[in-house]
Amino acid sequence: MSVECFVTGGSGFVGQHLLAHLTATGHKTWVLMRNPENIERLKEQVGRLGGNPAYIHAVEGDISREELGLSEADKQCVSSAAVFFHLAAQFTWGLTMEQARAVNVQGALRVARLAASQDIRLLMVGGYMVQNLTHLASIGVDNECPENTNWPEVYGRVGGYEGSKLESHFAVIRYMQEVGADYTIVHPATVCGHSESGHIPEGQPLADLIRNLALGRFKAVPGSARHWLPLVSVDYLVKMMTCVAFDPSMANRQVLALYENTPNLQAMLGQLAKTLDIKAPRHHVPIGLLKWLLVIPGLATRLSISAESLNFIQTQRFDMNDSQQLERKYQLAHPDMARTLEKTVRHVQGYLPNRQVQTSQNPAGR
Ligand SMILES: NC(=O)c1ccc[n+]([C@@H]2O[C@H](COP(=O)([O-])OP(=O)(O)OC[C@H]3O[C@@H](n4cnc5c(N)ncnc54)[C@H](OP(=O)(O)O)[C@@H]3O)[C@@H](O)[C@H]2O)c1
Structure with a gap:
């Protein structure tokens, strides 16, 4: 079965491999690009990674803009997607709280709003630290009542990137629950290269x-x-992401993508x-x-x-029972x-x- 998908962050490391996997399996994919003039370069790269560039189409936009800055025509295009894959993020150290929030929190909420308004499943990429409850407590995140968290203090302790990834996680879940929309979240460990080519971009x-x-x-x-620094290969990660994205039983659930024997x-x-x-x-x-x-x-x-x-x-150490059950269901194994x-x-x-x-x-x- 091939369906249409919308991807944010498609030009990034995980996004390139996701595009390769989606298009190699026949899915037509709309990619949100801040610089759509780079689409040919992205298509070539996706081709090198084993995907089918003919299935990739750029739509111009930026998640830090209202309604992602999409034109009416592009909004129409992405409305035919079965899943919104949200990967875009400012993924760098040293961000101020304002910079990180504008993209990683407000941007994620904009993507969630667009998905919910069109009744489309949102597949969001989080991060494994959200499942480290001891760490969350130690930095002042109230996991039971996230709205009681003093976020500026959390940002002060862990920095802009991690603070904003944690805040966006709780903010998106809260929003999707309020409006009764479907989401699934995959929490990757630190991502290592592709198990066959070793591909990993500089800066990761x-x-x-x-x-x-x-x-x-x-x-x-x-x-x-x-x-330890828990790892996951990029190929396992994108396979897990696509399996859960298209699995109706994964609505409103989260899963860790992490190799526990790292x-x-x-x-x-x-x-x-x-x-x-x-x-x-x-x-x-x-x-x-x-x-x-x-x-x-x-x-x-x-x-x-x-x-x-x-x-x-x-x-x-993490409870991997849910991930292992899904691996058996999807016949997926870590390389x-x-x-x-x-x-x-x-x-x-x-x-x-x-x-x-x-x-x-x-x-x-x-
Ligand atoms: N890599 C890891 O080890 C790891 C681990 C855990 C979680 N994650 C999460 O996985 C996701 C993907 O990570 P990655 O390693 O692939 O990141 P990446 O290589 O840094 O790519 C980031 C992507 O986000 C896009 N982006 C940034 N700001 C944007 C904006 N304002 N509007 C639209 N697009 C924007 C970038 O587009 P441009 O080409 O325009 O810059 C790029 O495509 C992120 O959410 C990250 O937090 C990653």
């Missing part, structure tokens, strides 16, 4: 981590032996370092101390680490993570500045 958190390791900036492992951070850095042919850091540094050190002017820039990114390294990480590193090596890479033969990185 995992690509930055690999780059920092390759450039010898990791002097110690943040956290303890219990700390090794702890030290072992993961060890695997990445082996592929990079460098020494892995062995000693640990407490995350609190690292955050404190990063306040020193210039250090965060020199080490290319943002204190905001450190919140995603944690000790929480081999060690191999996926190796491919991801190889892909990142393709855009590393060669002369600076620190190898075991070239410890100074010259």
Whole structure:
């Protein structure tokens, strides 16, 4: 069965793979683009990722504008979609609360309003931290009564990106419940490259981590032996997203897309370092101390680490029962993570500045 879909964030990392998956399976897809003149480049990329570019059509818009800034004709086009996939976000560290809210919270609500007004299922991408209830409590999010949360204080503790992803999660659910509209939310772990090609764009958190390791900036492992950075491959993620989006029984439900056997951070850095042919850091540094050190002017820039990114390294284990049931239902399995990480590193090596890479033969990185 092929249906029409509307995608926001289609030019981003996850969005490109989603477009490839949707169009390879015959779905005509409308993509919201702030710069529709880039559609040919996007089509070429989707073709390289295994999709069918002929099924992709751009509509001009921006989620920070009322009604996404869509023309009447484009609103008509997207109204034929069976699902709105909402992925667009300002995904960067250092955002002010105002910047993050304008796109990640108000923008998400605009997409939700448009979907609800046309009685179309909304598939929203959240983030796995929303299911870390200990973390939510520690940063002041009231999970039972989210409207009691003092959001400016939460933003102050975790930064613009994470604060806005959490706020938008609760705001969209509340809105969709008020108007009786259908939504489904997928919460990805940190996304790693494609399990076959290793494809991951520069600037993605995992690509930055690999780059920092390759450039010898990791002097110690943040956290303890219990700390981990949960991962999910981009191909598993987009398959899970499409399965739940078209599954009527997933209306008003949420699911984690996370590989629970992701090794702890030290072992993961060890695997990445082996592929990079460098020494892995062995000693640990407490995350609190690292955050404190990063306040020193210039250090965060020199080490290319943002204190905001450190919140995603944690000790929480998650209840994966719902995800596992869905995996059985959809016959979906995580790819081999060690191999996926190796491919991801190889892909990142393709855009590393060669002369600076620190190898075991070239410890100074010259
Ligand atoms: N990647 C991860 O590790 C990860 C983990 C958990 C959750 N997520 C979530 O997954 C989603 C996709 O992440 P990603 O890694 O694919 O992000 P990404 O590569 O940074 O892509 C972001 C996308 O959002 C679009 N966008 C930004 N501002 C917009 C606006 N005002 N109006 C319309 N489009 C706008 C960008 O379009 P332009 O081309 O115009 O810039 C781009 O297509 C996000 O919601 C993110 O929070 C990602």
